[in-house]
Amino acid sequence: MTIRDRKLPGSPPAHAELFISEISRIEWDSLDVLIEKGSQTLMKVTAYDERGLAFGLEEYRYMGLELEIESNKRILEGLTYQVLGAYGDDSRTFRLAGVSSDTYNVLASTK
DSSP, X not given: OEEOOTTSTTOOOEEOOOOXXXXXXXXXXXXXXXXXXXXXXXXXXXXXXXXXXXXXXXXXXXXXXXXXXXXXXEEOOSSSXXXXXXXXXXXXXXXXXXXXXXXXXXXXXXX
């Protein structure tokens, strides 16, 4: 992309490269592998572009990241877990609360 300032004749044009990419991979990370019943943990989601580079922090608020919790091959409806949403202003970090004992799979996706 080349940008020229019409109101500053003779000024050099500015050049920029613009890369638009789908999300090719989503990973999540948590300090805790086990969440005790009644406790909470933070889970951070990282999305990567088609080149394998992580998206910048400012881009996550436009992605509409969601977590889905699965147990025993069925999607839970908030009965035995709670995803407490994005943590503060960080739209890639989620707070999870352990509500009951079970083994869960956490799936990250975009809207």
